Amino acid sequence: xxxxxxxxxxxxxxxxxxxxxxxxxxxxxxxxxxxxxxxxxxxxxxxxxxxxxxxxxxxxxxxxxxxxxxxxxxxxxxxxxxxxxxxxxxxxxxxxxxxxxxxxxxxxxxxxxxxxxxxxxxxxxxxxxxxxxxxxxxxxxxxxxxxxxxxxxxxxxxxxxxxxxxxxxxxxxxxxxxxxxxxxxxxxxxxxxxxxxxxxxxxxxxxxxxxxxxxxxxxxxxxxxxxxxxxxxxxxxxxxxxxxxxxxxxxxxxx
Numbered sequence: 001x002x003x004x005x006x007x008x009x010x011x012x013x014x015x016x017x018x019x020x021x022x023x024x025x026x027x028x029x030x031x032x033x034x035x036x037x038x039x040x041x042x043x044x045x046x047x048x049x050x051x052x053x054x055x056x057x058x059x060x061x062x063x064x065x066x067x068x069x070x071x072x073x074x075x076x077x078x079x080x081x082x083x084x085x086x087x088x089x090x091x092x093x094x095x096x097x098x099x100x101x102x103x104x105x106x107x108x109x110x111x112x113x114x115x116x117x118x119x120x121x122x123x124x125x126x127x128x129x130x131x132x133x134x135x136x137x138x139x140x141x142x143x144x145x146x147x148x149x150x151x152x153x154x155x156x157x158x159x160x161x162x163x164x165x166x167x168x169x170x171x172x173x174x175x176x177x178x179x180x181x182x183x184x185x186x187x188x189x190x191x192x193x194x195x196x197x198x199x200x201x202x203x204x205x206x207x208x209x210x211x212x213x214x215x216x217x218x219x220x221x222x223x224x225x226x227x228x229x230x231x232x233x234x235x236x237x238x239x240x241x242x243x244x245x246x247x248x249x250x251x252x253x254x255x
Contacts, residue, residue: 003028003029004029005048005051006023006028006029006049006053006116007047007051008020008023008032009033009040009052009053009064010082011035011059019053019082020033026109028116031043031049035059036062037058037060037070038060040052040058041074044074050078050120050155051080051116051119051120052068052077052079052080054068055081055083056083056085056094057084065090065094065096068094072097078100078122080102080103081094081102082103082112083102083105117163121150149195150164151203151204151205156169156204156206158184158191160191165191167186167189169208169209171186171187173186173187173234173236174219174222174236174238175216175218176215176216177196177216178215182197185236197216206219208220210247210251211244212244212245213238213239213244214241218231218238219233228249
């Protein structure tokens with residue numbers, strides 16, 4: 001499982017350090033902290049960032065809102081403002097960046113965690129903001145497939161215990177159905193969703209994931225061995241059902 005990576009943009013070192021400690025305690029990874037817009041953009045370009053926590057009053061010629069606009073030109077991500085500036089003109093400027101939340105300082109840890117969870121969830125409904133002058137910049141597509149699954153081009157976010165967790169699609173080994181529940185087995189962890197196996201396959205939108213049995217779907221990328229009767233993935237031998245055999249074997253080129 002990969003942790004969700006956060007970028008903190010805050011010009012007060014003590015506040016930034018405290019916020020980083022809180023995020024780590026919540027189970028998130030801090031991709032970096034920046035005191036200025038220029039530093040934030042450098043981190044954003046060089047490191048994986050899933051969500052940005054942005055103060056508005058920061059060092060340098062760009063304030064937090066200017067920086068957020070530049071970030072969205074590069075790639076849309078969920079954005080949360082953490083600021084003491086709550087005057088109407090500032091709030092109106094901030095709206096242009098389509099933030100997921102606007103938390104006034106001081107804020108408590110519970111509200112921060114809820115804001116992050118809701119930001120990841122609601123980000124799927126937002127229209128990416130891309131500068132017209134830079135149409136060549138890549139835009140990461142994201143879609144809401146179900147209340148408990150968020151799918152981007154690079155990762156999957158699954159809701160577990162009221163929190164979204166992230167893993168790369170290629171790390172998925174197989175899915176196993178148990179009635180209306182389906183377990184997703186990755187290289188490091190197991191996740192359980194209240195969805196049927198076919199719903200999971202449909203909603204993950206991951207072509208290497210193929211059903212081989214009424215109770216199993218496997219990731220072709222992680223096959224260790226197979227026959228026309230069974231397939232081994234992650235050292236687990238999984239049966240190949242007769243009604244799924246043709247589709248499964250059809251994915252291979254036999255010479």
